[in-house]
Amino acid sequence: MNFTIEPVAVPATADDGAWRSYVALINRAYERDSGSALLPWDPSVLLSQYAVRTHRVIDGFVALAGGELVGAASLEYDRSTARDVEFAVATDPADAELHDALLAHLERHARELGRSNASAYVSSPVDIRTLSDDEILRPASGFGGVPLAAPEVQTMLARGYSLGQVERCSVYRRTADPSPLQARLDAASAVAGPDYEAVWWSGRTPDEYVDAYAYAISRMSTDIPHGELEVEEQTWDASRVRAREARVEPTGETWAITAVVHHPTGRIVAFNELVIPPDRTQATMNYGTIALSDHRGHRLGTIVKCLGLLRWLEFAPESPAVVTFNAEENRYMLDVNEAVGFTPSHWEGAWSTQL
Ligand SMILES: CC(C)(COP(=O)(O)OP(=O)(O)OC[C@H]1O[C@@H](n2cnc3c(N)ncnc32)[C@H](O)[C@@H]1OP(=O)(O)O)[C@@H](O)C(=O)NCCC(=O)NCCS
The missing domain is CATH 3.40.630.30 (Gcn5-related N-acetyltransferase (GNAT))
Known part of the structure; x- marks a missing residue:
């Protein structure tokens, strides 16, 4: 050609x-x-x-x-x-x-x-x-x-x-029965205990959370498994979160965030991002999900995933599915996802080279 x-x-x-x-x-x-x-x-x-x-x-x-x-x-x-x-x-x-x-x-x-x-x-x-x-x-x-x-x-x-x-790539299909998600959320919240509180918002991040959310986003480049890929740290601060919101808002896309606040420190120590496209009949993308390393083992991954999906069932009723990408060796994340009902759709090779 x-x-x-x-x-x-x-x-x-x-x-x-x-x-x-x-x-x-x-x-x-x-x-x-x-x-x-x-x-x-x-x-x-x-x-x-x-x-x-x-x-x-x-x-x-x-x-x-x-x-x-x-x-x-x-x-x-x-x-x-x-x-x-x-x-x-x-x-x-x-x-x-x-x-x-x-x-x-x-x-x-x-x-x-x-x-x-x-x-x-x-x-x-x-x-x-x-x-x-x-x-x-x-x-x-x-x-x-x-x-x-x-x-x-x-x-x-x-x-x-x-x-x-x-x-x-895994897919969670909309369900008519939210009770299994609620049961998982309740069990995980009981393990996490009163120091941890789950919060949810869509669109503009509340002022009280924006710094803590930005810090937690920056951990997505450092605290997830990257296999043989070398990945540099990406910096995030409140102004970058605000810039993203200003970019996204006119497109009609909506970000729905579930986060866990750790009361003794006031920090956001886990979050899940669901991104609903302008055409609400299309699938929703799960972007970041993380529990910061010092706060693992308290079922916070399950809390943000289940509460995020429960809110999504009501908030985006026309969207048929949630789609997420995870490294095939990321057993901790896959365990959380498989338990709530995500099933594999397809796979992508992540390739790298030095130029
Ligand atoms: C996936 C994730 C949110 C689950 O964390 P979590 O909610 O703390 O998991 P659980 O509470 O179910 O932990 C169960 C056990 O696994 C351990 N564990 C969980 N994630 C771990 C990790 N990434 N590395 C080492 N141990 C981990 C916990 O400490 C706990 O051990 P314990 O039973 O001895 O206390 C967390 O592993 C994480 O944030 N990973 C990095 C982010 C990531 O990979 N996101 C997806 C990118 S696509």
């Missing part, structure tokens, strides 16, 4: 035709490769992420063949880090040569920006549970794997990337 690669135009509004085509291609390619239709990007939300570059930067590119859009690629980094950069590539039709060329383009751009520690999450349409062991490439942890012969896996290997981790 003959193609050219150029920067994507970031329009003023999300109803721009070229922008809609760009987002639609990303969504088509992801659905094809993951087998899941639950994770389409909303054009307004994605546009807000490209347009607002205060804390996180995304540079996007399109591949055109004969005037037709055939590929989309992006490079993303957090300004509070120095080396990390994340790549994403989508092609439609699936095309290994184009995938490779878009990756090469992103790598050059990242080098120009001085970013050296690159990662990329890649889905494969083949379920490794249908393969024999010699057909599976596993990360060093031994947990999970990707189909070795798949073209996208071969592209990553040929470009010198290594498989640092495998991420499981």
Whole structure:
């Protein structure tokens, strides 16, 4: 295929035709490769992420063949880090040569920006549970794997990337009966005891929690298992939380946060984030979930997960499911999720390379 690669135009509004085509291609390619239709990007939300570059930067590119859009690629980094950069590539039709060329383009751009520690999450349409062991490439942890012969896996290997981790995508389907969640929440709250109080909010973070929430978010980059991936600490403060809220609010996306306050210190020591898209009939994304390391073993993970889902059942009644990504070796988190009813949907390889 003959193609050219150029920067994507970031329009003023999300109803721009070229922008809609760009987002639609990303969504088509992801659905094809993951087998899941639950994770389409909303054009307004994605546009807000490209347009607002205060804390996180995304540079996007399109591949055109004969005037037709055939590929989309992006490079993303957090300004509070120095080396990390994340790549994403989508092609439609699936095309290994184009995938490779878009990756090469992103790598050059990242080098120009001085970013050296690159990662990329890649889905494969083949379920490794249908393969024999010699057909599976596993990360060093031994947990999970990707189909070795798949073209996208071969592209990553040929470009010198290594498989640092495998991420499981899991889905919680809306239930009509909240009582199992309530029973788990009650049991976990009894273990945690009166020092810990669960709180919930949607939209703007209450002033009294914003500093503590920002600190807890920063732990998401340091206190979760990253396998063989190297991940720099990302800094968060109250103004960054406020900036995120200001970006998100006009898109119609809603963040619903369940947190646990530790009364003796006044800190937020656990939280769960559910992100409901502007189209309320779409699936909800679970972003961060964490109990800070000094506060593990008190069932706080179960508390934030169960209370978050109970509130979500009422708050987002049209949303059919909650989707979450966890490292395949993250047994503590998977235990919490499996116990409340999340089931595996598909897996992604987390690849990395030094540029
Ligand atoms: C998942 C998580 C919230 C569960 O924590 P939790 O609610 O404290 O878990 P539990 O209370 O059920 O803990 C059960 C036991 O496992 C231990 N434990 C829980 N998470 C642990 C961890 N990450 N590392 C070591 N031990 C852990 C607890 O100390 C406890 O041990 P004990 O019975 O001897 O006291 C927590 O592990 C965590 O925050 N992990 C990091 C964040 C993360 O991975 N998020 C998902 C990213 S996608």
